[in-house]
Amino acid sequence: MGQVVKQAAEVHKIVFACEAGMGSSLIGANQLKRKLKDAGLAVEVVATAVHAIPKDADVVVAHAGLAKRAEEAAPTAVVIPFMNFVNNPVYDELVKKLKAGQPISS
Amino acid sequence: MPPPPVLSLELIRLGEQASSRDEAIDRVGQMLVDGGYVQPAYVASMKERELTMSTYVGNGVAIPHGTFDDKTLILATGIAVAQFPHGVTWDGSNIAYLVVGIAAVRQEHIGVLANLARVLEDETVAKALWTTTSADFVYETLGRPWQDET
Numbered sequence: 001m002g003q004v005v006k007q008a009a010e011v012h013k014i015v016f017a018c019e020a021g022m023g024s025s026l027i028g029a030n031q032l033k034r035k036l037k038d039a040g041l042a043v044e045v046v047a048t049a050v051h052a053i054p055k056d057a058d059v060v061v062a063h064a065g066l067a068k069r070a071e072e073a074a075p076t077a078v079v080i081p082f083m084n085f086v087n088n089p090v091y092d093e094l095v096k097k098l099k100a101g102q103p104i105s106s
Numbered sequence: 107m108p109p110p111p112v113l114s115l116e117l118i119r120l121g122e123q124a125s126s127r128d129e130a131i132d133r134v135g136q137m138l139v140d141g142g143y144v145q146p147a148y149v150a151s152m153k154e155r156e157l158t159m160s161t162y163v164g165n166g167v168a169i170p171h172g173t174f175d176d177k178t179l180i181l182a183t184g185i186a187v188a189q190f191p192h193g194v195t196w197d198g199s200n201i202a203y204l205v206v207g208i209a210a211v212r213q214e215h216i217g218v219l220a221n222l223a224r225v226l227e228d229e230t231v232a233k234a235l236w237t238t239t240s241a242d243f244v245y246e247t248l249g250r251p252w253q254d255e256t
Contacts, residue, residue, distance in 0.1 A: 020174040022210040030223030
């Protein structure tokens with residue numbers, strides 16, 4: 001997989017993906033939604049199972065163990081892997097870049 | 107017959123004790139089995155899932171659930187809450203005090219999870235849930251109607 005880069009202005013839909021789409025992704029999506037809202041950013045966030053990632057996803061946040069499957073499911077999206085829900089630095093980095101208008105890359 | 111409620115007082119147990127993560131998952135898993143939400147094999151799926159990725163989500167809360175392939179073992183969407191005031195070692199240094207077992211067929215449970223996400227951001231409420239002796243408090247905190255503010 002080559003590296004995918006998106007400009008901040010191109011990011012309209014962020015998908016939080018987990019294995020089953022039952023629990024973890026919903027919690028993660030809610031956490032991210034809150035941070036985006038606090039930053040005044042209007043970006044859609046949806047939670048799905050990794051096999052059901054919508055094709056129009058611009059950014060996919062997924063557990064590192066699922067990142068490869070996420071890249072295959074959404075080849076045009078920037079896939080951002082994370083390791084742990086606790087003190088997850090991914091949210092703040094993503095929000096900061098979007099707010100500053102910086103490019104997002106995998 | 108209408109489906110059973112996603113969360114109910116019968117699905118909340120306080121003051122539980124478990125000496126391991128698997129034992130804690132057995133507890134919430136059995137609650138889901140007894141409530142008619144899942145087939146017994148789902149409990150093994152919940153344990154297996156932890157091996158690939160911990161469901162510890164912070165502030166003393168873990169949300170064990172089965173794998174995608176084992177969704178076929180779910181009969182109805184349900185959430186079982188077990189409180190372990192003495193804590194259960196979940197993964198590494200993370201200790202879970204509130205174990206929220208999830209079986210979800212569709213998305214009927216997103217309100218409860220959204221409430222839970224909010225609890226995770228508020229250490230005071232999270233800690234209240236670790237030790238409360240009121241199942242009503244747990245029910246009201248997690249089961250209150252939820253509306254997306256965004």
